[in-house]
Amino acid sequence: MSDHPTPAGDVIERELAVEQAHIDAVYARLAEATRAAEQVATEGRSLFQTDRSSFVREEDGTGLYERDVFAFQSAKRLAVLDAEHEGLVFGRLDRTDGEVRYIGRIGVRDDDYEPLVIDWRARAAEPFYRATPSDPMEVIRRRVLRCRGDRVIGIEDDLLDSDHADTDLVVVGEGALMAALSRARGPRMRDIVATIQAEQDEAIRAPYQGVTVIAGGPGTGKTVVALHRAAYLLYSHRRRFENGGVLVVGPSRVFMNYIERVLPSLGEDSVILRAIGSVAADVLGFRAERVDPAELHAIKGSVRMLPLLRKLVDEPLAEQTAEQARLRVIVKGEVLILTPEKLARIRADVLRYHKLNQGRAAAEQAVLTALWERKPAEIEIEREEFDDLVTDQADYRSFIQSWWPSLTAVQVLGRLSDPGLAVRLADGLLTRAEAELLAGAYAENADWSVADTALLDELAAILGPVIEEAEPDPLLFLADGSEVSEVVTISDRTAVRRESDPFDLVHDTYAHVLVDEAQDITPMQWRMLRRRGGQASWTIVGDPAQSSWPDARESQEALDDLIGRAPNRRFRMSTNYRSPAEVFELAAKVVAQVEPNADLPRAVRHTDIEPILLAATPAEADRVLLDQVTELSGQVAGTIGVICPPSRIAHASQVLGHSELAGLADRINVVTPLEAKGLEYDAVVVVSPDDIVTESPGGVRVLYVALTRPTQRLVTIDLTAAGEPGAWRRALQEG
Numbered sequence: 001m002s003d004h005p006t007p008a009g010d011v012i013e014r015e016l017a018v019e020q021a022h023i024d025a026v027y028a029r030l031a032e033a034t035r036a037a038e039q040v041a042t043e044g045r046s047l048f049q050t051d052r053s054s055f056v057r058e059e060d061g062t063g064l065y066e067r068d069v070f071a072f073q074s075a076k077r078l079a080v081l082d083a084e085h086e087g088l089v090f091g092r093l094d095r096t097d098g099e100v101r102y103i104g105r106i107g108v109r110d111d112d113y114e115p116l117v118i119d120w121r122a123r124a125a126e127p128f129y130r131a132t133p134s135d136p137m138e139v140i141r142r143r144v145l146r147c148r149g150d151r152v153i154g155i156e157d158d159l160l161d162s163d164h165a166d167t168d169l170v171v172v173g174e175g176a177l178m179a180a181l182s183r184a185r186g187p188r189m190r191d192i193v194a195t196i197q198a199e200q201d202e203a204i205r206a207p208y209q210g211v212t213v214i215a216g217g218p219g220t221g222k223t224v225v226a227l228h229r230a231a232y233l234l235y236s237h238r239r240r241f242e243n244g245g246v247l248v249v250g251p252s253r254v255f256m257n258y259i260e261r262v263l264p265s266l267g268e269d270s271v272i273l274r275a276i277g278s279v280a281a282d283v284l285g286f287r288a289e290r291v292d293p294a295e296l297h298a299i300k301g302s303v304r305m306l307p308l309l310r311k312l313v314d315e316p317l318a319e320q321t322a323e324q325a326r327l328r329v330i331v332k333g334e335v336l337i338l339t340p341e342k343l344a345r346i347r348a349d350v351l352r353y354h355k356l357n358q359g360r361a362a363a364e365q366a367v368l369t370a371l372w373e374r375k376p377a378e379i380e381i382e383r384e385e386f387d388d389l390v391t392d393q394a395d396y397r398s399f400i401q402s403w404w405p406s407l408t409a410v411q412v413l414g415r416l417s418d419p420g421l422a423v424r425l426a427d428g429l430l431t432r433a434e435a436e437l438l439a440g441a442y443a444e445n446a447d448w449s450v451a452d453t454a455l456l457d458e459l460a461a462i463l464g465p466v467i468e469e470a471e472p473d474p475l476l477f478l479a480d481g482s483e484v485s486e487v488v489t490i491s492d493r494t495a496v497r498r499e500s501d502p503f504d505l506v507h508d509t510y511a512h513v514l515v516d517e518a519q520d521i522t523p524m525q526w527r528m529l530r531r532r533g534g535q536a537s538w539t540i541v542g543d544p545a546q547s548s549w550p551d552a553r554e555s556q557e558a559l560d561d562l563i564g565r566a567p568n569r570r571f572r573m574s575t576n577y578r579s580p581a582e583v584f585e586l587a588a589k590v591v592a593q594v595e596p597n598a599d600l601p602r603a604v605r606h607t608d609i610e611p612i613l614l615a616a617t618p619a620e621a622d623r624v625l626l627d628q629v630t631e632l633s634g635q636v637a638g639t640i641g642v643i644c645p646p647s648r649i650a651h652a653s654q655v656l657g658h659s660e661l662a663g664l665a666d667r668i669n670v671v672t673p674l675e676a677k678g679l680e681y682d683a684v685v686v687v688s689p690d691d692i693v694t695e696s697p698g699g700v701r702v703l704y705v706a707l708t709r710p711t712q713r714l715v716t717i718d719l720t721a722a723g724e725p726g727a728w729r730r731a732l733q734e735g
């Protein structure tokens with residue numbers, strides 16, 4: 001923050017006019033470039049397509065186009081920038097050598113290829129984020145420009161090198177960061193490209209190889225840093241990452257909606273954003289949003305499910321009688337039998353080299369060979385005829401159908417709804433109560449949950465894609481005088497089969513996978529993610545102190561396993577940019593009770609407004625909630641989050657929805673702590689903190705998440721029989 005006298009109004013006006021002149025030049029250049037690019041495109045088209053007499057050699061046309069492709073790309077990018085955001089250019093560096101550099105969301109050059117604006121991701125822009133008074137990096141003054149569209153509306157300066165302050169540089173403003181942090185929050189996260197801090201910049205520009213871990217407490221900018229990192233990787237290794245793909249995974253669809261504007265506002269629209277329940281949609285064809293009750297979610301996410309799923313795949317479809325478990329065929333009057341033991345050996349052999357759904361042909365071959373070996377020598381028959389005789393038998397065909405069926409993941413997982421089967425297969429893996437809980441959940445026939453998608457994805461990987469048995473095409477014979485000039489040939493038929501090659505049907509893969517809220521990714525979900533990033537580099541973002549699930553150890557092991565021996569680097573974000581210091585002090589005390597080693601950041605912004613801690617009896621509860629939300633709606637300009645325990649959310653939504661506050665629905669969000677993960681609101685009302693603690697296996701950590709959502713004001717409402725403070729507040733006093 002600057003500590004210099006505020007210049008007079010006319011000085012500021014003059015500075016604004018100087019900056020406006022440069023911005024005007026940039027926009028004029030872009031308009032010109034767009035026109036030129038459009039003209040080249042039109043001319044190119046007409047030259048190549050219509051006028052053969054004035055034909056231009058193709059390479060000339062390409063050269064013409066390439067020369068302007070940069071301008072054209074810039075113009076295209078500009079079109080996707082969000083007008084709501086600060087404009088295209090946001091920074092200026094005045095260097096000790098007299099050079100002036102403008103920094104913006106994209107790079108723009110003038111006719112002579114001199115930079116008018118430098119892309120924020122370019123090396124030349126680094127001092128804009130890294131320079132400090134102790135290491136000014138040859139920068140005298142750093143200026144942040146606040147623009148709305150193409151108008152400059154404000155400037156904020158930092159004087160970095162006072163040794164050079166004898167120049168006539170004017171220094172204006174109170175510091176861009178504080179101004180940005182105090183602004184009201186809307187429904188979408190904004191980019192921070194104008195105010196990235198040095199420690200954040202290091203994580204953003206870290207090398208792409210291996211695994212980059214970004215840790216830090218709530219509000220330290222982990223999410224927003226990770227998104228800027230995605231944009232940086234695309235800029236600095238565009239070929240690798242644009243072709244290979246970058247996947248960003250977050251906890252829920254609401255969260256993905258919240259962050260979805262950040263990358264387009266940085267001029268990048270080629271990153272795939274997926275909620276964790278949608279990651280397997282490439283294989284499964286559907287996405288899930290329903291979250292299981294905590295206990296069930298923890299079971300389904302546990303790595304103990306893995307052997308259970310494998311056993312489930314191996315389990316015969318139905319209980320078989322001894323008679324059904326063997327294969328019996330008759331060839332030329334001889335009965336040939338394969339025993340269950342022999343069949344089991346064949347099965348194991350085939351599965352060593354094939355996935356179940358792809359092994360059917362190999363298994364049949366092995367069965368036919370085993371039968372052939374049992375054929376008495378005196379029966380004279382060619383192998384081909386023998387095979388035909390066997391495979392024509394109805395008994396053989398029905399045996400193969402039930403012995404080696406084609407199975408989908410959904411069919412297999414659905415079998416766990418049988419409690420007897422679930423308990424038997426889970427023996428030694430889950431407790432009986434856990435197995436019964438699992439079976440009960442599947443028997444309910446609800447739609448698939450977020451945790452189920454990781455299990456289904458695992459099964460799909462074990463089973464392999466189902467191979468559709470192609471109906472043989474009837475051969476087409478030419479009749480005399482037929483109009484048809486070709487017949488379907490054998491090679492056509494085999495070509496069709498090759499088109500549906502099962503190995504083509506695998507999951508999407510990416511060159512970089514970026515996982516947010518990683519502390520909540522279960523081991524089974526890590527496996528699902530790893531399938532999509534077999535050759536990928538990774539950015540992993542999280543805070544264990546905000547974990548919602550009980551078994552942090554299992555998740556950590558899965559993560560350690562992912563990192564393995566890959567090159568990796570860790571960054572810790574140390575400053576909380578979201579919470580006012582007054583609010584974070586309370587939240588930090590709460591989490592320290594259960595997580596004495598929690599990574600607590602420093603909250604930099606003071607509002608002088610203490611959190612309001614209320615208590616109400618059940619009879620007063622609705623009134624108190626309405627009064628508080630009403631009051632907050634006048635005090636803050638942006639969003640209000642009402643964070644409720646799951647048991648109270650329906651009621652709270654109803655109370656607010658039927659009140660005069662219904663008209664403010666676009667500003668008020670009623671959510672559970674899980675749904676509020678990663679989000680923020682100007683003001684937050686936490687309803688019944690004690691219930692939030694008891695209703696989640698994450699306990700106090702989940703309350704910590706709720707308490708760290710506001711950017712301005714926090715109100716908590718305890719609901720107790722006598723209207724006295726809740727247990728969480730008493731614990732604070734005792735602590």
Ligand SMILES: Nc1ncnc2c1ncn2[C@@H]1O[C@H](COP(=O)(O)OP(=O)(O)OP(=O)(O)O)[C@@H](O)[C@H]1O
Nearest residue numbers: 192195196197218219220221222223224577578678
């Ligand atoms: N350098 C910065 N300049 C301006 N705003 C910033 C900066 N860094 C972070 N912020 C803001 O701080 C808020 C918190 O950022 P973000 O949500 O990325 O934090 P987080 O570490 O992911 O939090 P949580 O762990 O609670 O999910 C956001 O509003 C973000 O825009």
